[in-house]
Amino acid sequence: AQSVAQPEDQVNVAEGNPLTVKCTYSVSGNPYLFWYVQYPNRGLQFLLKYITGDNLVKGSYGFEAEFNKSQTSFHLKKPSALVSDSALYFCAVRDPPNTGNQFYFGTGTSLTVIP
Amino acid sequence: DAMVIQNPRYQVTQFGKPVTLSCSQTLNHNVMYWYQQKSSQAPKLLFHYYDKDFNNEADTPDNFQSRRPNTSFCFLDIRSPGLGDAAMYLCATSSRTGNTEAFFGQGTRLTVV
Numbered sequence: 558a559q560s561v562a563q564p565e566d567q568v569n570v571a572e573g574n575p576l577t578v579k580c581t582y583s584v585s586g587n588p589y590l591f592w593y594v595q596y597p598n599r600g601l602q603f604l605l606k607y608i609t610g611d612n613l614v615k616g617s618y619g620f621e622a623e624f625n626k627s628q629t630s631f632h633l634k635k636p637s638a639l640v641s642d643s644a645l646y647f648c649a650v651r652d653p654p655n656t657g658n659q660f661y662f663g664t665g666t667s668l669t670v671i672p
Numbered sequence: 673d674a675m676v677i678q679n680p681r682y683q684v685t686q687f688g689k690p691v692t693l694s695c696s697q698t699l700n701h702n703v704m705y706w707y708q709q710k711s712s713q714a715p716k717l718l719f720h721y722y723d724k725d726f727n728n729e730a731d732t733p734d735n736f737q738s739r740r741p742n743t744s745f746c747f748l749d750i751r752s753p754g755l756g757d758a759a760m761y762l763c764a765t766s767s768r769t770g771n772t773e774a775f776f777g778q779g780t781r782l783t784v785v
Contacts, residue, residue, distance in 0.1 A: 601715070601774075649774075
């Protein structure tokens with residue numbers, strides 16, 4: 558079974574500082590990992606994904622994520638946080654091809670960037 | 673732009689009065705999903721379609737039904753809404769291949785009065 562865990566409900570960071578939002582995964586086979594952001598009263602917005610290849614994945618709005626197979630982690634990072642990055646962040650893993658169509662979401666991490 | 677569109681954005685319904693939420697897509701994706709999300713929690717999958725193949729989650733109440741008349745449209749019917757059904761309802765689509773992300777609509781905020 559596929560699952561992801563986000564160990565932090567809330568992350569606070571000062572504007573201009575680097576931010577990290579943590580995610581660990583548990584999968585059978587190769588992981589298909591995703592990060593989404595959600596602003597209030599909006600749908601989920603795709604940020605980036607890891608399927609294969611380079612362990613450092615670059616995505617939208619200056620975000621990147623590092624895939625670490627030995628630690629089964631896929632942490633979201635940004636070198637310099639903006640107040641506008643304050644939102645709810647979800648990590649997700651997808652069923653491998655031909656085994657299903659589901660996405661499994663973490664519990665979410667609320668990021669607050671303090672001016 | 674290709675996208676997932678949900679209507680309406682906000683829906684107020686009376687307790688027990690049937691309500692239908694709609695979702696359309698221009699991505700031509702063969703998988704469509706309906707999620708329920710309450711107060712900043714993780715989205716909870718209600719059901720999904722792979723083409724016309726309907727897949728219901730085991731814990732989805734019978735009060736929730738869905739229709740997919742064609743590739744582009746999918747509907748969520750709540751037959752007798754209760755106060756506990758007030759939530760954000762999210763529609764999403766994806767292609768069958770495992771390397772593609774899910775594309776979400778803006779959601780419908782349902783209020784039950």
